[in-house]
Each structure stands twice: as C-alpha cells, then as structure tokens.
Amino acid sequence: MAEAELDGTSTDWVPAACTLPTVEQPVRLAEFDELLATAVRSVYRAEPARLCLEFDPDPEVAARVAELMVRESGCCSFFAFALSMADHRLRWDVTVPTERVRVLDALTARALAGGNRG
Template sequence: MEAPDACTLPTAERPFRVAEFDQLFADHLRDSNRVDPQTLDLTLAPESRATVEDLTARELECCSFFTFTLTPAADHLRLRITVPPTQTAVLDGLQ
C-alpha cells in the first residue's frame, strides 16, 4: 500500500502506518469485498474493535479523503472504507 500524495502523514511514518494496517488484517480480517471502485467492505473479528477505531481515527487525521464506517454485529465487525474517485489506487493498496 502506498500513501497518497494528499496524505499529510510524514513520509518517515508511512511505513509504520502501513505495518499497522497489515497487522490488523493479518490478525483479524475474515473477508473483504470490493463493492465498487470506491468502496471496500472488510469483515473483521469483533475483538479488533478498539484497534480499528484507533487506527481509522488516526488515519483520518492525515488522510481526510477516507470515509470509514464501522458496523458491529454479534460475531463480526464490518468496516466500510470509501474514497473519492481520485483515490481509488489507495483503496487498491488496502485491498
């Protein structure tokens, strides 16, 4: 995954953020579904909620073009990630 040009996260910190997403997905990702070019739905283990909330909040601070919608269910979390048309490559990287 590459951080987009519009991202304000310092370049030196970007590999660490990518590693955080990679670890979240390695530990908790159950399924992913590319709804359309601008939308990705992720199904995550319910115990990942605190990590997801923290990570997405920090990501919004530097990459405000993301929209994260977290929907809890009894046995999983759904994280919908939406980006504008100019940022679909970023979503490609997350997928």
C-alpha cells in the same frame, strides 16, 4: 501509481494528499498489515470506491480498528470510514473519492494478501 506498487512492498502508493510525515508512513503501514494479517475474516469491494473488511467480532479488535481509523482520518482526509457491528460481524467500510480508487486498490491488495505477510 504503477501496478507493481500494489504488491505492498513500498509506500510509493501513498498519495501526496497524505499529511502523515514520510518517516512515519512505514510504521502506519505496519499497523495496517498487522491488523489485516491477524483479524480480517473477509475482504470484498462493495463498489469500486468502497472496500468492506470484516473482522473478528472482538472488543479489542474493534478498539484497534477504531483507533487506527481515527488516526488515519487525521492524515488522509479523503478516506471515509464506517465501523459497524451486526449479526456477530464487525465491519469496516472504507470509502474514497473516485480519484483515489488506486489507493483503495492498494489497500485491497494488502488485505487480500493478509497484510502482505507472505
């Protein structure tokens, strides 16, 4: 993946291991972007292969994150997801194997850009 792909303007960064049909990838990306643009409170890398996203501690947001997490696990089995709630913080940890860190880099860039809204 080239650095230019991290800007979020294409789905070229989606790895070949993803089994989501190509035609559906922009739709899924839009779902991620909408969630990232509307509910993320903070974004940080706990380690190179783990991204931590904190969201508004809202039941509807938690349901959206959980639903997206389950669907994404079905097509990109290399992701490991953990959703937790503590101290009024809803946290979504996204972990990948070392060889998939570039995918996590792209997701991090999208999250930091607020779902690439601007």
